[in-house]
Amino acid sequence: MVVGASLAGMRAAESLRSEGFAGELAVVGAEGHLPYDRPPLSKQFLQGTWDRARIALRSEERLGALGLDLRLGAVAADLDPVGHLVHLSDGDELAYDGLVVATGAAPRTLPGSEGLTWVHVLRTLDDAESLRSAFAQGAQRMVVVGAGFIGSEVASSCRAMGMDVTVVEALEVPLSGVLGEQMGRVCADLHQENGVELVTGVGVVGFEEPEVGSRRIRLSDGRLLPADVAVVGIGVTPATSWLEGSGLEVANGVHCDGRLFAAPDVVVAGDVANWLDEATGDRVRIEHWTNAAEQGVLAGRNLLSGSSDAAPYDAVPYFWSDVYGSKIQVLGRPGPDDQVVVVHGSTGEKRFVALYERRGRLSGVLGFSSPRQVMSMRAQLVSQARFDEALAAFT
Ligand SMILES: Cc1cc2nc3c(=O)[nH]c(=O)nc-3n(C[C@H](O)[C@H](O)[C@H](O)COP(=O)(O)OP(=O)(O)OC[C@H]3O[C@@H](n4cnc5c(N)ncnc54)[C@H](O)[C@@H]3O)c2cc1C
Known part of the structure; x- marks a missing residue:
């Protein structure tokens, strides 16, 4: 079973x-x-370009x-x-x-959001359809709580649909706990370059609806963000x-x-x-x-x-995310304190590959819109290559 x-x-x-x-x-x-x-x-279905059958x-x-x-x-x-x-x-x-x-x-939720129809999470088809119906009713101001991958994808999709988007993130630098500060800043730039207001280093302390049709989100520094709809993407x-x-x-x-x-x-x-x-x-x-x-x-x-x-589970971890037209890919297990070396392209152009080093070994590979180069490092991660060997092998 x-x-x-x-x-x-x-x-x-x-x-x-x-x-x-x-x-x-x-x-x-x-x-x-x-x-x-x-x-x-959080991508094609949210934007309405793919349907259920797809x-x-x-x-x-x-x-x-x-x-x-x-x-x-x-x-x-x-x-x-x-x-x-x-x-x-x-x-x-x-x-x-x-x-x-x-x-x-x-999905995790935030206290105070229970029962509020304008505060959403996104995990299931029903969640996505409920968000889509908020969009169909004319929602224009979106606040995304959490600048992780799901939150970033929701922000990106909403921008693609022409909405005004604010992303609130408790960390000073988004994704720094996963990718480290340097690459987290690249992700922050990506939001800002695409017209999203990014508010970092603050939490959400309340969702308020003082009168019908007036909705706002109260931040820990006292600011109030007006919103038509909010998505909480703070992990699972x-x-x-x-x-x-x-x-x-x-x-x-x-x-x-x-x-x-x-x-x-x-x-x-x-x-x-x-x-x-x-x-x-x-x-x-x-x-x-x-x-x-x-x-x-x-x-x-x-x-x-x-x-x-039985065989052991020893696959090299891999994930991707699609935001603002960039394909972000991560192979291996990069850590926030690893050394990072950009070996291809430029972070400014959002087309690059960065290798992560931990204790002299290749720990992970991060790529923005460079799928061939990212995947070419898989063998180095499988063999747990020394970092200098991995650098030399990069093509
Ligand atoms: C919006 C979104 C976008 C994503 N995008 C990416 C991406 O771009 N790249 C990437 O690598 N990953 C992405 N992911 C993550 C990826 O989809 C998940 O890692 C994957 O779905 C996990 O699959 P799973 O089968 O382990 O769990 P789930 O997909 O969560 O499925 C578990 C199922 O079990 C059911 N269930 C739970 N409890 C019970 C119970 N007691 N009895 C019966 N059924 C139960 C649930 O209802 C659910 O249907 C995304 C996830 C989401 C939500």
């Missing part, structure tokens, strides 16, 4: 089938929609060929790993021999509440080993997985598309082979 009918869960189901599992395969998903892809929600994860024909017991709109409420049972919130219970946990993550929390009391270890995701096993018959994949990196001994959780896809495939395969024959 698979719980979570999105990217990681569907990849796991496909992998179970392609590895020869011909038994009953239930896939339980809380959302009522057929599985769809999330990245376009973001389907698989065609209905391909889904049908998998022979799944696809239970959409069904919420797993509780796991009994001893009895091998998943209880659904509607009272149904499903037995399993092997279980894939792929419940992803849910792994969806693990249904596993409380199950005996599985849950802390910032579901703990699993380097082969994705949380128990002998339970594997974990995607945004919800907190796995042990066997090479470094670190616990890792990643919230990106490629990780969810690759872990889903491996989780299905490992569940079938059993833990003694």
Whole structure:
């Protein structure tokens, strides 16, 4: 059985089938929609250039060929790993021999935003459609809270639609906690060069609607930002509440080993997985598309082979983001305190590649609109190359 009918869960189901599992395969998903892809929600779908059909994860024909017991709109409420049972919130219970946990993550919210129809988050198709209907009703002033990748993409999409956009970020330099200060400043410039007002180093302390049609956001420095609509993009929390009391270890995701096993018959994949990196001994959780896809495939395969024959998860992390016409790509695990060397192009032109160095090794690669050059460094990350060797290998 698979719980979570999105990217990681569907990849796991496909992998179970392609590895020869011909038994009953239930896939339980809380959302009522057929599985769809999330990245376009903040990009083409939000801008209205792609429709629902375009973001389907698989065609209905391909889904049908998998022979799944696809239970959409069904919420797993509780796991009994001893009895091998998943209880659904509607009272149904499903037995399993092997279980894939792929419940992803849910957006964090800010206190005071509960019940306000003009303050949105963006995780699901329903969230994106609700935002689109606010746009259709003529929203012009958008405030985005959080200048991470999702917030930046929402800002970029809203600018592309001609809206006035303000981005509020608690850090002094956006994304500096991920990419370091130097590259965070490049991301800040990108907002400003595209006509977005970027307010940094302040928090949001309230959402106010003093009278009908008058909406504003109160900042920690006392400023008030008028808004028609707001999106809060301040990160996500792994969806693990249904596993409380199950005996599985849950802390910032579901703990699993380097082969994705949380128990002998339970594997974990995607945004919800907190796995042990066997090479470094670190616990890792990643919230990106490629990780969810690759872990889903491996989780299905490992569940079938059993833990003694299972392969470790050792993929090089990768993600991309599309903002203001720039394709931002990150390979590896750059850290905020790493040394950064620009090896191609120029940051001013927003077309460049930067290599990150930590303890003499290549730790990550950041590219703006330079996909070929970024991907050419993959082998260096796989082999954990010395930084001087990586520099010499850069083409
Ligand atoms: C707007 C947006 C844009 C993105 N853009 C990019 C991008 O450009 N590049 C990139 O690398 N990544 C991007 N991502 C991240 C990427 O989409 C995620 O990493 C990926 O979707 C994770 O897949 P997942 O299957 O692990 O989890 P999810 O996609 O979160 O799916 C988990 C599913 O499980 C369901 N579920 C949760 N709890 C239960 C329960 N108790 N019972 C039943 N079902 C349950 C949820 O409803 C959900 O459908 C983006 C994400 C968003 C939201």
